[in-house]
Amino acid sequence: MDLEVFIGEVADRIVAYLNAADKPGRVAEPMPYSTLSKITDLKIPLEGHGMDAVLDDMDTYLRSCVKTNRPEFMNPLWGGVSTVGLAGEIIASLTNTxxxxxxxxxxxxxxxxxxxxxxxxxxxxxxxxxxxxxxxxxxxxxxxxxxxxxxxxxxxxxxxxxxxxxxxxxxxxxxxxxxxxxxxxxxxxxxxxxxxxxxxxxxxxxxxxxxxxxxxxxxxxxxxxxxxxxxxxxxxxxxxxxxxxxxxxxxxxxxxxxxxxxxxxxxxxxxxxxxxxxxxxxxxxxxxxxxxxxxxxxxxxxxxxxxxxxxxxxxxxxxxxxxxxxxxxxxxxxxxxxxxxDALKLWLAWRECGDAGWAKLVERYMELGDYLESKVQEHESLQMMSSRMWTNVCFRFSPKGYEGNLNELNSEIRSRMMQNGNFMVSRSNIGEDVVIRSVITNPKITEQTLDNFLSEITRIYEEVVRGMPSEHPYPSS
Ligand SMILES: Cc1ncc(COP(=O)(O)O)c(C=O)c1O
Missing domain, CATH: 3.40.640.10 (Type I PLP-dependent aspartate aminotransferase-like (Major domain))
Incomplete structure (x- = not known):
């Protein structure tokens, strides 16, 4: 395969990956280590497979990776990707110094x-x-x-x-x-x-x-x-x-x-x-x-x-x-x-948006944090687990009259959410309490994402407490 065709193929995959974040889909296709290692050809060959095969390997990788650029990805303290930053990363790798x-x-x-x-x-x-x-x-x-x-x-x-x-x-x-x-x-x-x-x-x-x-x-x-x-x-x-x-x-x-x-x-x-x-x-x-x-x-x-x-x-x-x-x-x-x-991507992204662009981003994230916090407060079974200074929203299900163990309940809800792969948030502790920590730091998150997140987590909660079967709102990608 010649250079232009190969790079064109890679570029197509990059664009498809970035665009997919705007369509319905799942953040992850969770699979145990043992299963993933069985169904994936990971062998390092004695004789190389060639460039065409490498494109297939890329597809395999892209299918199974966690889609950290999707708005439903709210797990660690990072998420989404700046397009200009990504371009800077590519150019920095290209010019490898x-x-x-x-x-x-x-x-x-x-x-x-x-x-x-x-x-x-x-x-x-x-x-x-x-x-x-x-x-x-x-x-x-x-x-x-x-x-x-x-x-x-x-x-x-x-x-x-x-x-x-x-x-x-x-x-x-x-x-x-x-x-x-x-x-x-x-x-x-x-x-x-x-x-x-x-x-x-x-x-x-x-x-x-x-x-x-x-x-x-x-x-x-x-x-x-x-x-x-x-x-x-x-x-x-x-x-x-x-x-x-x-x-x-x-x-x-x-x-x-x-x-x-x-x-x-x-x-x-x-x-x-x-x-x-x-x-x-x-x-x-x-x-x-x-x-x-x-x-x-x-x-x-x-x-x-x-x-x-x-x-x-x-x-x-x-x-x-x-x-x-x-x-x-x-x-x-x-x-x-x-x-x-690492300087190039930051410089390019900063040139793109200026100080004002970062300020707007931070303020928008805080606005979304306020929104999620207000929705949690309005929800009869949810409880904020800490006052908020930043975009971390720590809460848990704490239904009135619930007699079970709240730590187990919230761990189970979060674990089912991970299995479904529709949203990703962190399970953390504040003192002795298990909390669900969602973080707003992804430019694709909107009020709608947060509404969907709360409906999904509430659906799982009801499924856990009432033993109802799970339904995936999104098709598998
Ligand atoms: C407060 C704080 N400090 C330091 C770190 C470590 O940063 P890094 O993952 O870039 O090493 C983290 C990571 O989440 C963090 O939350």
Whole structure:
């Protein structure tokens, strides 16, 4: 098959996949691992099958994948896909480079610098630095590593004993802070989970108490990680108050804004992030609310030199980094060697919509969150399980007079919803309670989608409580 025909075939599949999201269909065709592995030809051949066969393999893949661009996909903190972002991803792969030196990625480097500068300005780190990372998890790790570097500048050279160093996070923080504690060498047990208020926001007074307790116990506090948009409830910690406590105690303040960072685009919701400008570092995922294809994630730091010192290991790489390009090579600010060009897709999407486009997107998502919340509140058997600050809508069935176990009921409803494949939402916990967490972060979601979602979930609920048979409203694709 010649190049043009092959690429044309691939392009047809891309267009068909994108268009299918606007037609009735299912998000997923759930199938057990064992069944999927039996019915799919996965063998790696000794002799290749050729390009025609690869197109069939693509069709097999496209048929069985979860359709994350469908409006009914409301499960993780990302969904849908920016068309321009997708085009950027394709062009970045096409031009296959690595983001360590200007020499290898000239315009990509300028684009990445532009993106990081702009994101830094939005945060309030006008003279800061940053890097695009492999995600918010690694952004949190970099934040904690910078905190370690600030407290113990020789640690990159001499190593260090982290057994007394203590970091503080909200009790609802993302699990990546534990991974970070492992990697930077303080261990899980040195992450203190600070109590939250009823809405899931870290309580500043509890933070102060925990810091004092650590000191009494002989520990060395070094870092506070706030969450701006928590994973389950979308809660924003009070950044200003927490930052004040962190700094008054000489601690680094990192803000995990992987999920909530996009609030900064909207003058209406920017106050959720008040105080971020006083933080020391921030991570912010553009692959979440901004809809860029995974991965697209920024780590931003106020003290640009500190990040450079942390990543000084590159100095020995004479085969890559040279003195004359010292000021322009992005690899000097990264823990990675080979690094994807994630800047291009973000830059293109940003050029397409401008700050105003992101603000509109955020405000529309919040409007839809309000809509879903109001429908939940109107429904006689549904109960909101948390106050709402962001687009996470956490609720559950809690019918009056129901005598069974509500956790089992809601788990069963969600599990049947997954089996049907018509909608995808997350099952999470708030305290001891199982909740259904739906998230608005997909440009295809409308009020109609949310109405359909509630009718579908109510239908399943009735089926579970009354033992009625299931009917699929949509045909199998
Ligand atoms: C609050 C928060 N921080 C960090 C992360 C990790 O981000 P990533 O998946 O980009 O590593 C998540 C993921 O959902 C998150 O919810």
């Amino acid at each position: 690595s983001m360590y030196t200007y020499e290898l990625a000239p315009l990509a480097t300028l684009i990445e610098h532009t993106i990081l500068k702009r994101m830094g300005e939005i945060v309030g780190f006008e003279d800061g630095a940053g890097t695009l990372t492999t995600g918010g998890s690694n952004g949190n790790m970099l934040g904690m590593l910078c905190a370690r570097q600030a407290m113990n500048p020789s640690s990159t050279q001499s190593g260090f004993d982290g057994r007394t160093m203590v970091a503080y996070v909200s009790s609802e923080a993302h699990y990546s802070v534990l991974m970070s504690a492992n990697v930077i060498g303080i261990g899980h047990q040195n992450v203190v989970k600070v109590a939250c208020d009823e809405g899931g926001c870290m309580r500043p007074s509890a933070l102060q108490e925990e810091i004092e307790r650590t000191r009494r116990d002989g520990g060395v506090p070094f870092c506070v990680v706030s969450t701006a948009g928590s994973t389950v409830r979308g809660a924003f910690d009070p950044l200003k108050d927490i930052g004040d406590i962190a700094h008054a105690n000489g601690l680094w303040h990192h803000v995990d804004a992987a999920w909530g960072g996009s609030a900064m685009f909207s003058s209406k919701f920017r106050p959720l992030m008040d105080g971020v400008e006083f933080a020391d570092s921030v991570c912010w995922d553009a692959h979440k609310m901004m809809g860029l294809p995974l991965i697209c994630s920024a780590f931003l730091v106020k003290d640009s030199e500190l990040l450079g010192r942390l990543c000084a290991h590159g100095e020995v790489a004479h085969y890559l980094f040279h003195e004359e390009s010292k000021n322009v090579d992005s690899g000097r600010y990264s823990l990675q060697c080979g690094r994807r060009n």
